[in-house]
Amino acid sequence: MFLWAITLTSTAILYWIYDGYGRALFLMNGLRKVIRGPFAASFAEQADETLPSITILLTVHNEDSVIRQRIENMLLCEYPPERLSVVVASDGSTDNTNSIIRSFGDRGVRLHESSGLGKTATQNAAIDTIESDVIVFTDADVTFEPRFLRVIARHFKNPRVGAVDGRLLYSSEPTLDVQTCQGYYWNYELRLRDLESQLGILAVVAGACFALRRSLFLTMNPAIGEDCIVPLDVAAQGFKVLHEPTAIAWTRLDDDDAMTMRRRIRMTLRNWQGTWTRHELLNPFRSPGYALALWSHKLLRWLSPVFLAAATASSTLLLATQPSFVTLAAFLPFGSLFALAAFGWLSLHYRIRIPGAGTAYSFVLANTAFLIGVWRAIIGHQIHAYRRN
DSSP, rough: OOHHHHHHHHHHHHHHHIIIIIHHHHHHHHHHHHHHHHHHHHOOOOOOOOOGGGEEEEEEEEOOTTTHHHHHHHHHHSSSSEEEEEEEEEEEEEESSHHHHHHGGGGGGEEESSSSHHHHHHHHHTTTTTOEEEEEEEOTTTTOOTTTHHHHHOOOOOOOTEEEEEEEESSSSOHHEEEEEEHHHHHHHEEEEEEEEHHTTOOOOTEEEEEEEGGGGGOOTTSSSSHHHHHHHHOOOOHHHHHHHEEEEEEEEEOOOHHHHHHHHHHHHHHHHHHHHHGGOOOOOHHHHHHHHHHIIHHHTTTHHHHHHHHHHHHHHHHSSSSSSHHHHHHHHHHHHHHHHHHHHHHHHHOOOOOTHHHHHHHHHHHHHHHHHHHHTTTTTOOOOOOOO
């Protein structure tokens, strides 16, 4: 009975994390629309003089291969030039990045230099010099659609809105099964953000393309990323975070599983630590909506390797000690997952295509990264230095 309890409980939690939570949000959102209407209302086009002033903050380290193109893209956005400025915070760059940034000085682009502070500390220092109504955070490997800023900006007419998350999409076609799975995972993530935004319980943003009301900024812990702590601070101050699906930015898929692994470990570590610093939002009695979203969308997902290991081990023991069709049925999903993941690793390295293997491998890879990231966070490991990957 004990093994059955572990198997069924772990399986139920995994289902909730990767499917059930999204379905529950969909039902809750439908009910809310019937009763009250969605939180995120549509906006009429604003006149230029009513738009908020915006500063785009781009934080970089040794990006001379892409920085010129990135700045040109930001300056080409459809936004009144008198209400737009760009600050590029360069942290310890040793290539030609800084000289390229300076060449845009006559076009409203300002260079803020720091010497190896780390990304978050560099952002803190740069933001101290910014006085615009709204700050837009972005990265060097991102491209904005022309109307990105205008679509984002319209939401700040609503005084309840503190931050707006853009829609980050992949511009490159997947060439590997692992990349295809990354795309599926990200599409599910975007659906969750859409639904949480409409319910008014969104507390996560894409660090590459989101906007913040400047007056709500709180100095960030250098060990925690802006994509984690800023939306939590906005929510804790009583303001809303929205996801705007028409504010589109583009980036590229990772084509290296080792790079993907490192990035996910780093993100999990920093986000786990950051989320627990705003523990009042995790309390279902104080913040029921945010608690549901943060536990289901973030914390339980990062803990999913624990539930995956528990379900696999307990179902294996059940099959070994009580062989039957029922225990075989309990074991098969997990046994098949790891068998396919092994074939996925082989297909990645030997170019052998096996249906479903890449997806299984990517899922196991992600869960391995979650496990390592959470473990490093628990033992107190911190990341301060700027890392591109």
